[in-house]
Amino acid sequence: MADAHAHGGGNLVPVLLSFSVFSRPSAVPAGSGYEVLIQKFLSIYGAQIDVHRKFLMQLFSEEWGQYIDLPKGFTISEKCRLRLVPLQTDITALGNxxxxxxxxxxxxxxxxxxxxxxxxxxxISVGQRLLQGARILGIPVIVSEQYPKGLGSTVQEMDLTGAKMVFPKTKFSMVLPDVEAALAEIPGARSIVLFGVETHVCIQQTALDLIGRGFEVHIVADATSSRSMMDRMFALERLARIGIIVTTSESVLLQLVADKEHPKFKEIQNIIKASAPESGLLSKV
Incomplete structure (x- = not known):
């Protein structure tokens, strides 16, 4: 959309301002930057935005086909599409x-x-348990495949029956426009349980993108790994320090049923009867 250049400081530049699932066309003077755009956002969406939060400004890039972060020093000189992403400021999460x-x-x-x-x-074994638990409890599952043409599909042992979405990607993070749209369709989605590979690359970047958008993120340590144990362990340590919850598959599944009287408790109990493999996590203990 960045094609119609504005000339002269007084000209108005058309912008499309997006917040959550809403978009509104507007215009700002050529050369406007971060502060002007924040004010414009608040004038349009103020009632829906917590003004005490910090924000990230993003621009839609035709070249990348997705939104990219903008530094505070940018100015608007051509027609474009912008969105405001509220940043989570309180990193203390209870993890319910x-x-x-x-x-x-x-x-x-x-x-x-x-x-x-x-x-x-x-x-894989622990991932299977999680997918099975998601089906029993009716939890939506979103599945990514990194460059499947070269790296193949999801392993056959993982039963993706009922997954809300299975999508190919080249970006390391799973947080792409289609995924954000899918999340917007799930009323009340607040907590993301994340697992897979590699811990220090796609898992880490997905977690950072999600927490930046205000989601609470739970990384399942026994269902997440890397080619190198050093990369895996330092990534988990880094993520835990910034308020992401590093947990285990059994903890997640039992937290989700919460009560022995839950109608699905017995089915979940059957999944975890045998303890999950330790997958090298206790090698130092």
């Missing part, structure tokens, strides 16, 4: 999970990674 507000993200559990990823067999 309920099926009604939870979505599972399964990241790049593909065939070509099998020989390279440490403890991949264990990761």
């Amino acid at each position: 999970l309920s099926p009604a507000t939870t979505v599972f993200f399964c990241c790049d559990m593909q065939e070509r990674f099998r020989p390279a990823i440490k403890y991949f067999g264990d990761i």
Whole structure:
């Protein structure tokens, strides 16, 4: 959309301002920057935005086919599409999970990674438990495949029956416009349970993008790995420090049922009867 150049400082530049699932056309003087655009956003969406939050400004890039972050020093000189992303400022998360507000993200559990990823067999086994639990509890599952043409499809052991979305990607993060649109269709989605490979690349970048958009993120340590245990462990440590919850598959599944009297408790209990494999997480203990 960045094609119609404005000339002269007084000219108005057409902009499309997006917030959540809403978009409104507007115009700002050529040369406007971050502060002017924030004020314009607040004048349009003020009632829906918590003004005490910090914001990230993003521009839609035709070249990349997705929104990209803008530095504070930019100015608007041509027709464009902008959106405001509220940043989570309080990183203290309690980590409560309920099926009604939870979505599972399964990241790049593909065939070509099998020989390279440490403890991949264990990761697949735990991933299967999580997918089974999601089906029992009616939790939406979003599945990504990194460059499937070269890296193959999701491994056959992982049953993707009922997944809300299985999509190919080249970007490391799973947070793409189609995924954001799918999340917007899930009323009350607040907590993302994230697992797959590689911990220090696609998992880490997905987690950072999600927490930046105000979601609470739970990374399942025993269903997440890398080619290198050093990369895996330092990524988990870094993510835990910024308020992302590093947890285990059994903890997630039992938190979601919450009560022995839950109608699905017995089915979940059957999944976790045998303890999940440790997948190298206790090698230092």
